[in-house]
Every structure is written in structure tokens, then in C-alpha cells.
Amino acid sequence: MNSLVRCFCGAFILTASLMVGAERSIAGPQAASPSDVRRTPIVEVFERTHQAVVNISTTQVIRSRRHLSPFDMFFDDQLNPDDFFQPSVRKATSVGSGFVIHPSGYIVTNAHVVNNTIDRKVGFDDGRSFEAAIVALDVEHDLALLKIQTDHPLPTITFGRSDDLMVGETVIAIGNPLGYQNTLTSGVVSAVQRKLEIPDRQTGQTVVYPDLIQIDAPINPGNSGGPLLNVLGELIGINTAIRGDAQNIGFAIPVHSLQQMLPAMLQSEQHNRFFLGINVDEDRRITEVAPQSPAQRASVKVGDVITGVNDRPAATALDYYFDLIDRNAGDTVTLHLNHDGTERKVRVLLQEKLPPNGEELAWEKLGLKLQPLTAETAKSMRLRPDAGLLIAEIHPNGPSDIGIVRNDVLTFIGRYHVTDLNEVGDLLKDTKSGDKIYVEILRVDQQNGTVAMYRDGATVRIR
Numbered sequence: 001m002n003s004l005v006r007c008f009c010g011a012f013i014l015t016a017s018l019m020v021g022a023e024r025s026i027a028g029p030q031a032a033s034p035s036d037v038r039r040t041p042i043v044e045v046f047e048r049t050h051q052a053v054v055n056i057s058t059t060q061v062i063r064s065r066r067h068l069s070p071f072d073m074f075f076d077d078q079l080n081p082d083d084f085f086q087p088s089v090r091k092a093t094s095v096g097s098g099f100v101i102h103p104s105g106y107i108v109t110n111a112h113v114v115n116n117t118i119d120r121k122v123g124f125d126d127g128r129s130f131e132a133a134i135v136a137l138d139v140e141h142d143l144a145l146l147k148i149q150t151d152h153p154l155p156t157i158t159f160g161r162s163d164d165l166m167v168g169e170t171v172i173a174i175g176n177p178l179g180y181q182n183t184l185t186s187g188v189v190s191a192v193q194r195k196l197e198i199p200d201r202q203t204g205q206t207v208v209y210p211d212l213i214q215i216d217a218p219i220n221p222g223n224s225g226g227p228l229l230n231v232l233g234e235l236i237g238i239n240t241a242i243r244g245d246a247q248n249i250g251f252a253i254p255v256h257s258l259q260q261m262l263p264a265m266l267q268s269e270q271h272n273r274f275f276l277g278i279n280v281d282e283d284r285r286i287t288e289v290a291p292q293s294p295a296q297r298a299s300v301k302v303g304d305v306i307t308g309v310n311d312r313p314a315a316t317a318l319d320y321y322f323d324l325i326d327r328n329a330g331d332t333v334t335l336h337l338n339h340d341g342t343e344r345k346v347r348v349l350l351q352e353k354l355p356p357n358g359e360e361l362a363w364e365k366l367g368l369k370l371q372p373l374t375a376e377t378a379k380s381m382r383l384r385p386d387a388g389l390l391i392a393e394i395h396p397n398g399p400s401d402i403g404i405v406r407n408d409v410l411t412f413i414g415r416y417h418v419t420d421l422n423e424v425g426d427l428l429k430d431t432k433s434g435d436k437i438y439v440e441i442l443r444v445d446q447q448n449g450t451v452a453m454y455r456d457g458a459t460v461r462i463r
Helices: 034-038 043-050 068-074 255-266 268-272 317-323 358-366 375-380 421-428
Strands: 053-062 090-102 104-108 115-123 129-131 133-138 143-147 170-175 183-199 206-215 227-229 234-243 250-254 278-279 286-289 305-309 330-337 344-349 370-374 387-392 411-413 434-447 450-462
Touching: 034 317, 043 133, 043 170, 043 183, 043 227, 068 143, 115 133, 129 227, 143 255, 170 234, 206 234, 206 450, 250 255, 255 317, 278 305, 305 317, 358 370, 370 421
Parallel strands: none
Antiparallel strands: 053 090, 053 115, 090 104, 104 143, 115 129, 133 143, 170 183, 170 227, 183 206, 206 250, 227 234, 234 250, 278 286, 305 330, 330 344, 370 387, 387 411, 411 434, 434 450
């Protein structure tokens, strides 16, 4: 990899040249107090949003022959070319940033912050700390969705827009550079739709990322995954990286990319085992209604636009998807719909969704016999019970007979972290013979009282 770019779990930052004293009169009978004069929009943004920004500390497995994406090489400043040819058995700790997008504990960060990690802790500025599970990991777009268990609602970041950004407008970044939690920096948008070309070591091809936000940010390790905000305190991007051979050239993933990916990453219907039966595009328009689905029975039609859910306005499609996060089979969802100017309200009863047989599908399509990772087995392997699924058998000459061995732990299928056989069934049920799918395993090698952990991944062909 050339030295154009270095990974700094980077964030972006911004300067804010906001005229305060010159634009606020302190004369007259109602003179402003000194604190009022000092209270800039940046101060107000920090006060409204910093409690939703988190520190993410991880233990990462540095491994040989690991699955790389171009983003992996772009961000990982610990990579050594020899790692790809020599066995590596070391762990590394790292820090990054993230932000809460839903009160029930869903958190967004960069994929490179949590990729190849064996444990993750999310810390808030009030001192609370939580173990975090990976819900979905999209290495190609460098996005990850985490979930923590909490017994009370969390503060969240409000989504804004990134399609109307102005070069020169003030932006604000909050993150955890070098572990200094809730550090704020500010600057301006330097450019939009910035294209980066990154060589992919695996294929030898150059991968192009055409739509990043460039900002003039002094970035440090630990900022990656933190929010990039406008002066209204709205999320406009995810702080990501800097150019290592320059100063104040940083990049952020625009929020509209996150909005496009989140519905697939959330997978509410699969996780919560219910069936509603519609697809919704970015403009809240219903593009598909499944035959014999609860939505069809409630007279929902293609072309309807969702304007509200359960008597709450839906300004974006994400409002609809977020409302489904905590729903279960048997619940009723009220959809407010507009079709060619005609408003109506329908009630949809969520139908129970029976899971496909994940155990049979894993053997049939991957040649893997999988078992849940029991608490006892996980403890003996020094893993968390939700680390993945234990591989009990590999079909000889099957798709996964490529170096995977018995007692490896299957951790990912595609972009999704798997912890039970139902999830495996959901991910494999629509695959066809000849399809290719990425799988990742964790191997625990215990010898002479020591424990070595390896991660590896490969693309296998569905049989």
C-alpha cells in the first residue's frame, strides 16, 4: 500500500469561524451576560449531543490470511505485509468512537473499529460501560451496527442530510482521540463527493470510493466512527480517516450512505421473528407488497407513502424501520399512508415468522454441522457465549473443506454476526447453488496452558 493514507480510526473535525462578539450587541438596557456572548452554536451542539457519543474499546485479533477489504487496508495502520504470509497470534487493544441511533441501545461505528475483535466495550461520558455485540458488519462500506443491553432509554443523535452540504459550512466532530473521551473539534467542509482510489491487495485492482466528505480536520487515533455534525447538531457523516502524508485532510462517510445501509443491517423482521410484508425506499414509498402478507390483507398498496407510524410522524424511511426494532409477532402497527394526495390510516397485525431450519441448511449448503456455543464450552475456550456457533463437523470435500476444522467457531456469514441457528437459516434460505458467500471463523488453540486465537475468513461457493 502506498503511503497516501494512514488509518487513524480517524475522525474529522472542523473549524468554526463563528462571529460572536461582532454580531451580538452587548450594549443597551438588556446587555447579554458574558456566558451568553460566549455560547456559540458549537457550544450548543456539544451540549445537546455529547451524551450520545461513545468510546469503543476493543481487543482485536491480528491474524494471517485474513479477509481484507480495501477499507481494511485504508484504515489499519498496524498492518504489516508479512502478516499475510506468516502466522500471527497476537492480540491488540484499540479505541474508537461511535454514537447511539436508537434509545434501546443501537450504536453505529466504523467497521474497521470492531472488525476482527473478540470483545468490545462501549463507554459513556458518565462512566457507564457495556459489553457490545455486533449486529451487522459491512466491511466494504466501513459501517458497523452494535447493540448494548440497557434498562433505560439512551440519548440519540438526530439524523440530518448530506445531499445539500455546502463547501465552507461549519462542521463539528466529537470523538475519543487517543482515549480522551468526548473531545470536540470543528472546521469546515473542504469538498464533497470526494473520490478515493485504494489498491486492494487481494485482487490487485483499485477500488474507488466516489462519495466521501472531505473536511479540514486534525485527526488522531480513536476518532473513527464518531459523528460529524452540522451547526444544528444533526448527523451529516461518520468520521473515518485522514490522509497520512498531509495535514488537515480528513474524510467522512456521508449520512445518506448510512441511511441506505441501515434497513438491511437492522433486519428487524428476522431478528424479532415477525412478518409484515413490505419494502420501503428512501423516500418512504412502498415499492413491494408481498402476496398473502399482513400488509396486503390490510390493503397496503405499492406507491403508498408512509407519513407516520403509530401516530408519530415519519420524516424519513428510517423512522419506519426504527419503529419496528422492538416489535414482535402479535403486535399491531398503525401506518399513516398517502397515495396521490389521499391520506388514510391502516392497522397491520404482525404475523409470526417461523424460522427456517438453520441446522439443515448449514449442512446442505455449507457442509458445516453447527451447534450453539454453550456457556460451559465458551468458558473453556475463554470466549463469550455469543461469540458464534461451534463447528462440530465439516463435510469432506464440501464447500467449507478449505482449512476449517472441528471446534472452530463460525462468527460471520456475509456481513452478519451469527449467534444462533435461526440466524443461519435466515441467511442461507434464499441462496442458490453456485452463489458465493463470505464466512469467518475464530479458532482457539490451547496448548501448554496458553491460549492463541486466530481469525480467518474465506468466500465459499454454495452447493
